[in-house]
Amino acid sequence: MEFFKSAVASAISKGPPFPYTFGDRVDVDTSIWALHNGTKREDGSNCSIFSFDVTANKSRLPMARNAVKKLRTLRHPGVIKVLDTVETETYIYIATERLVPLKWHIKRKSMSPETLKWGLFGIAQTIKFINDDASSVHGALRVGSLYTSESGEWKVGGFEVLSSMKDDEAIIYNYGSLVPDAGRYTPPECAKSGWETIKKNPIHAVDAYNFGTLISEVFNGEFLGSDQAGQTKGVPPAMVASYRKLVNTNPKARASVGNFLEQGRRNGGFFETPLIKLTDSMDNLGMKSEEEREEFLNELDQLSDDFPEDYFKMKILPELLKSVEFGGGGPKVFGVVMKISKKLTDDEFESKVTPSVVRLFSSPDRAIRVCLLDNLPIMIDRLPQKIVNDKIFPQMVTGFTDVAPMVREQTVKAVLTIIGKLSDRTVNGELLKYLAKTQNDEQPGIRTNTTICLGKIAKNLGVGNRSKVLIAAFTRSLRDPFVHARTAALMALGATLDSFSEDDCANRILPALCPCLIDKEKLVRDQANKTMDIFLQRIRKFGSTMADTVLPPPTSNDNPTASAPRMGTPQPSEAASWTGWAISSFTNKVSTATGEIQASSNGAPAAATRSNSSPVIDSRRANTVPVTATATASASSLHRQAVTSPPATSARTSTSSNANDYFPEANADGDFDDTWGNMEEDTFFDSPSETPLTTTKPTPKPTTKATPKPVTKPSAIPFEDDGEPDFAGWMAAQAGKKPGAKALPKGLAKPATSRPITGSRTASTGGIGGVGAKKAAAVKPKPVVAKKVDPTPKPAADDDDGWGDGW
Structure with missing residues (x-):
């Protein structure tokens, strides 16, 4: 392989410039050409390169030159697209669009029956053009001469003996038998009398027979010989009758490919499939009327996942995006775009869909905006973070203040989808500013969804202001007149328990929860009890880890400078009852007083007058002052x-x-x-x-x-x-x-x-x-x-x- 590449490079260096780079070789056993994957040097785009070694195949050189000539002059969507050709004395190169041999798919049986019908439909259109419009005979129609493009469409190649019947010296007369595997595919009349007999028969006779063998080969595998022609095994029942007319042994009685195509296109015919209808409707989708577009989209919805993905990526998707952006396709067309884009790779999505999505977010059409927000979960993983943060979110925030409640609500819901693609600065700045507005929205559903949204994005908020924001938002919702808003706030508080400190739980959250315990709605009361239990469990667990007291240990009575505890300070020995300390302190002091309490004249006890010279004694020094039976230290x-x-x-x-x-x-x-x-x-x-x-x-x-x-x-x-x-x-x-x-x-x-x-x-x-x-x-x-x-x-x-x- 390396030797071949070096030989090719040496040959190119001696010949005309060829601005393409050879890649891996794609083996094709039934062709005079060697097929290689290649790239265009100018932009790195993919291509395929057919190479013909003149020295090794000098006898077939006229066939190679005929193929180059016909490919350059014959233009049709079903024909291989040629990019460039180079011919020297030693080699011939043909650069084409990127192709894959159809034989690979047939051997692997990787195509569904609907896809096979769609492919045959395209080939039939191309052969009809060659026979009827170009008055030519392909002469080598078989699976080996067909290819699939990047879009999945079947393309006709193998133009080595393609000849115009107006040319008396057509190459097919002399070289028809030199085509590889000609013995298996040659029509009976040519095998019997030579290729000159085609002049006596209709132009379509040879290609009609080969198209019949192609049908057999597509549905049943490799075609082994003329004895297999006409066998209906594997052929769709609706196609059997027309298929037998194609392989009729009498060339004059054979149905043309055009006639076969017409039979299939009749109402209820074998070519009346959703995929084929879609193909016919793709042209000028943006110019279609509303009714025609609606019909087209209905057909598109009927397609199953086993249809050719490449065709949808390369053909359908670009047309749909154009229709959405410029043709008024609307949300329904964009929904189909998202359905197709699921099968795109990340690079394909970024190159084909992302630019259109960014432009659509700036559209003033509310229906488009809601459709974009609904489909955001499908495409968010494909969108780069920089695109979301710098281009999509600045356009998206207009939905928070839109006059249409549906737009505001969908915008709030979409926050959960894009939060992982936003920077911390955007989340803790602009996003919270808009969520503060929607939490005070006039629509109760929007307020409720904002509370739910805040609860779910709590982990994305900054650690510095997370608890502050959540407590302010949730406690406000606890006072919301809408019952589901209060319930959502209670559930959000329980879900974000780890976001709050124990001080916040005890001092700010639990007091706000208490009114909900006697809420008029049982739904709120039940949820409030559940949430309250969650927070109480955490507070109790934290309290069990705290010290018994933060007061310093009591000083010894031997210390003369230590002051005795005040009467109002509860002592540990008196803590059995919450009133014990007060009663015992009072009685301990009163028990030291003696004397008699004299009754007043009206029967109430009267306190005796004190002496004018009796000093007042500070109770704080009572423990250091000796007291007689007639004095009190209280x-x-x-x-x-x-x-x-x-x-x-x-x-x-x-x-x-x-x-x-x-x-x-x-x-x-x-x-x-x-x-x-x-x-x-x-x-x-x-x-x-x-x-x-x-x-x-x-x-x-x-x-x-x-x-x-x-x-x-x-x-x-x-x-x-x-x-x-x-x-x-x-x-x-x-x-x-x-x-x-x-x-x-x-x-x-x-x-x-x-x-x-x-x-x-x-x-x-x-x-x-x-x-x-x-x-x-x-x-x-x-x-x-x-x-x-x-x-x-x-x-x-x-x-x-x-x-x-x-x-």
Whole structure:
């Protein structure tokens, strides 16, 4: 083979230029030519090359030259198309369209009966043209002289002895018997009397007989001799009668190929097949009327998958695309295009269909746009990513805002098809912008499909904004009035669970799901329960992996700088009940107080008045201060209310005044909320005022029977009612520092020193009281409601109880 190629190259180098490159040899045993696949050097297109070696076949040189001459001069769609010829003293080359010997298909039986009929129909038309129009005789018609083109059409070759009957010196008279395998295919009259007898018989007699043997060979395999002519095995029943007329032994009684063709084209004849009708209708498809085009498409739909694929690729498909783009073929024609394109290779699709698809997406015809979107799944794998992202999608986005709801809906559905061909920038930018619009569309079906679309393309969204986009979209759909939109949102949330963090699930998604649990539609409620269970399972699983607490471990009591837990902090030992810590803390503190609770005159228990000199003790330091049986260390909110100092502008009572002056009776004035509101502020520690303290006699109440005794102002009182204990000094004393102040008032178990406070303290005084003084100055205190009290002073010995009776 390599030697042959080198010999050919050497011969070409010595002869005229031949702009074609030889490829693999295609063996043809029944021809004087050697057939090669080739390519055109100029554009690389495929071709075939027939080569004739003059030196080895000098006796058949006239036949080769006759073939070249007839191929160049005889033009018909059924004849091999010649591209170029070269003849030298050593070789003859004929470059033609790419061909495949028909004998290959017949041996493999790769063609269906319908395709064989279609092929015979084409050959019959060509032979009729040669006999009737060209007044010529082919003389070598058989399977070996026929070829199939790239379009699958059958082509007539083997023109070695093709002769015009007007030529007295026709080559067929002398060389008819030199054609390879002539003995098997020669008509009986020529075999008996020689080729000169054709002059006495009709022009069509020889080719009619050979066409009959061709029918037998096509349906039954290789033709062995004249004895096989006329056998009907394998021949379609409808064709048998006409077939027998072709192989009649009497040349004058033989039916011509034209007559055979006419019989087959009759209504109900053997050539009345969908494929043959399609072939006849292909010319000028764009010029056909609406009715003719509709008929043509109906015939096209009747075709099955066993018809010649190559013919549809090379002939039907280009004509259909032209009809869609320029001839008004419409969506139905494009649907047929997609049906045919399934059999194309990727390279064929890219070269033949892709350019038309790109142009069609820019068409303003809505029917074409919907048809393109419907067929997008068929062709998306064949379209390059760059074409989809840069050319098709920019044209496609106009459908998101089209006035026709069908176009908008189909565009949303098509997103699922093209999402894999779009860049991340396109998906997270322009696409999401349009989907945000369609999710707010006036059509509920479009809103629902947008939600479904977002759920299915979630994995294609950017990691940075995926959860943000999905939560915003799905929670909006949960409030959609359309029941299926809400259901779609619930299903989408469940399907995209992995896209959300645990914080998003607990803080944003679960609260949005709760209203759906009592939705008016059972369909939504059922789906909401399923989705809720999915998210709760994930939250519970995550919660089981979390630490028990993030608080630091409790410090040891041996550490003097560690503060005791506040009363309001639940302790681990008290966590058995959610109210246990509050109740136990309260009772633990109250259990340390002793004394008697005296009843008021109206039967309600009245708290004893505290001594004017009793200091206020911070509950936060209660664990470090020794407390006697008559003192309480509780600094609860309730305690703070009980001992809040009265306003500075109010009249002062004597040390025998009842504690009810600080507690309005049963909040009769509706101050319950205000009283509990004070729990949020440290008014217990506030200084009432900076106004100097003055004492007045208490005004007798009209409802009391006894008149209180006049009270004289003491000369030096360390702690008056307007006074405030020096907590800074007291706390310093507890830490070991000795500021040298007086001992604490009576009622505390362990005496301590403190700095004496006279009159009232300023806001600049250190400790917590200084801050409280500012609050007291800014907030106007409520007036104290006078109560009916017993003005009789207590015995002096009761003063030892101090804060015990006051609490």
